[in-house]
């Protein structure tokens with residue numbers, strides 16, 4: 280991954296006006312040749328208006344305005360489709376609340392030389408979480424345990440949105456197969472990319488609790504994520520069963 284001109288950085292936002300301007304500045308400082316896009320869901324706090332002004336000043340910056348809050352996953356899906364349309368080499372995603380440290384971007388790019396998907400990871404050796412209460416740590420661990428065990432995704436941090444995806448891999452995704460539109464999209468896309476034979480790498484990060492603004496995660500999102508994991512686990516079991524049946528038939532014939 281040599282050409283940073285060919286990188287799109289995407290930030291999904293809902294009410295991130297207290298975080299976004301400084302974060303966009305920092306990302307641009309770290310990757311001056313990359314394009315940055317914000318996918319904003321008509322945030323009532325003026326995030327979209329700030330983006331309009333920024334886009335008028337900076338050619339490397341753009342914003343997709345959506346009419347209402349449609350979920351993190353659907354925003355990431357739009358970002359992935361934009362990366363394909365713009366024919367960039369890779370898409371980098373990160374949360375817009377400063378939880379994902381932009382100073383790790385060079386290591387993420389470096390790891391992409393030998394991987395199709397790179398994760399900024401809290402749970403690989405060297406990764407750390409700062410400022411999260413115990414219940415958030417436990418919920419995150421539980422989701423990751425379920426994703427590893429039920430979906431077999433060979434990644435230690437399946438729910439981190441700090442990622443790099445190579446566009447050549449994204450082009451092979453069958454978008455109609457993906458149903459999650461909320462936070463569970465993070466696990467679902469990894470599951471689909473794993474089925475496509477993706478090579479994964481993880482880079483340790485120090486994840487810090489959001490700098491400002493309010494969390495968008497709620498009980499409905501967590502319940503929705505559990506349902507998605509359950510549905511994907513059944514799908515995976517049926518794939519394994521069909522593969523074993525086919526192997527059996529081959530042995531007999």
Ligand SMILES: Nc1nc2c(ncn2[C@@H]2O[C@H](COP(=O)(O)OP(=O)(O)OP(=O)(O)O)[C@@H](O)[C@H]2O)c(=O)[nH]1
Nearest residue numbers: 291292293318320349350351354374375489494495
């Ligand atoms: N466009 C869009 N962005 C969203 C939506 N929900 C969350 N986001 C963004 O997704 C990123 C992650 O959301 P967070 O609220 O930080 O979720 P979290 O990191 O699990 O929880 P906290 O950090 O505790 O708030 C942030 O940049 C949010 O602004 C949504 O419905 N639409």
Ligand SMILES: [Mg+2]
Nearest residue numbers: 374376378489
């Ligand atoms: Mg956050």
